[in-house]
Every structure is written in C-alpha cells, then in structure tokens.
C-alpha cells in the first residue's frame with residue numbers, strides 16, 4: 001500500500017467515526033473543472049491586472065453607475081465569463097455529493113462562486129463569496145436567480161424589504177461577507193468534528209479560521225490538495241492528489257465498507 005492509499009484508508013476511517021463532517025472548499029476544486037484561477041502565472045489577475053480593491057465602496061457610493069459599468073466589465077472579463085459558463089462539475093464535486101447522499105457529509109462551505117456544487121446535486125451548501133448566478137439584497141440578504149429579476153430600473157430595489165439595493169451575490173473586494181453566510185459557517189464549524197480541506201490553502205479570512213477552530217476544539221482535519229498549504233502541518237491526514245481522484249477513492253472505500 002503506498003502513501004496515498006494509506007491516507008485514503010485513514011481518511012475513510014476518520015469520516016466513518018465522525019458525527020458532523022464539513023468540507024471547506026476552495027479554488028483548487030474549480031480549477032479541476034477548468035475554471036481559471038486568479039493568481040499564478042496563468043491567473044486572470046496576472047494577465048489582466050489586479051481587480052479594483054475599492055469595488056464595493058464604488059457600489060455603495062453610486063449603485064446606479066456601478067450597475068451601468070457592470071456590462072462593460074463583463075465584456076472585458078469575457079475570458080472568465082466564458083470559462084465559467086462552460087464549466088461543469090468534476091469527479092471531486094460528484095464525490096462530495098455522494099458523501100452527502102451516503103450521510104457522511106453534513107455541509108459544504110465553499111469559497112467558489114461558480115454554482116458547480118449545485119449542478120453536481122449537493123444540497124447543504126454555504127457560499128462565503130456568493131454565487132455568480134444570483135443577485136442579493138445588501139440589506140436583508142434575500143437572494144434571487146439572476147434571470148428571475150428585472151433589471152429595467154437601475155439600481156434595482158429589493159421587493160421584499162423595499163429599502164435595500166440589489167447587487168450581484170458575488171462578494172466584491174471590500175465587501176463584508178454576508179452575515180447569514182458567515183453565521184452559518186461559524187455554526188457549522190462549531191458542530192464539525194471532521195473537516196475536509198478541499199483545494200484550498202485557506203489563507204484568506206474568514207475561511208482560514210474555520211479549520212483552526214475545528215482543530216482546537218478536538219476535531220480532525222483531512223487535507224485534499226495536490227500541493228502543500230499553510231494548513232498541512234495542522235492536518236491529521238493529507239491526501240496529496242487532485243480532489244477528483246482522492247475523494248472518489250474515499251467514497252469507494254466508504255461504500256465498500258458499509259456493504
């Protein structure tokens with residue numbers, strides 16, 4: 001048995017013995033679906049320049065203008081939009097869905113905005129950075145699918161609380177994480193006694209805090225990542241492989257053990 005096989009065996013054992021398993025997911029999983037990353041030599045920021053760090057401030061100052069500029073930005077970032085539109089869930093997404101259906105995974109906290117967990121069929125999902133296919137009221141956090149919302153009048157007003165302004169659900173630079181999403185993440189991390197760290201280096205707060213909290217309250221951490229991360233040293237088991245390969249193997253291991 002090689003190191004990876006041994007780690008898969010151990011990961012399956014930890015998941016089987018856990019009461020509340022949560023997956024913390026990052027860009028590495030989306031990259032396996034061909035979604036471009038932001039940093040690195042081929043990253044979008046490297047090629048197109050750093051994003052506007054004042055994006056949310058500009059929205060708050062003049063939401064109408066922000067909405068008008070949105071279309072222009074969309075065409076400038078055509079490469080990203082196209083890659084997102086054509087991305088489909090990969091084996092890693094489906095393995096997480098299988099774990100949930102087997103009752104072995106209670107929640108997904110994702111930093112990805114691409115809607116691929118939903119497309120794979122996962123149910124219990126909290127999106128820290130929002131969802132690119134949705135709009136959200138900044139006041140009451142009500143969310144709608146993009147296509148269900150009329151954008152005739154800019155900026156659009158919330159039909160529910162009537163005083164909030166509606167923006168894309170995707171969290172901008174400088175924008176606070178929506179309170180409901182953050183509360184759910186904290187709630188899930190408190191209950192969690194086994195956290196899977198999938199394709200995330202978790203260096204960005206608040207995501208960086210969740211594994212630390214789980215570990216310090218006696219839970220176990222399983223890293224699924226082809227690369228070493230700052231969290232590796234905290235982890236009980238490390239699966240040094242792409243999520244599509246490693247998680248599929250874990251699902252198979254858990255499935256065969258229950259028969």
Ligand SMILES: [Zn+2]
Pocket residue numbers: 137138139140141142158159160161162163164
């Ligand atoms: Zn509202």
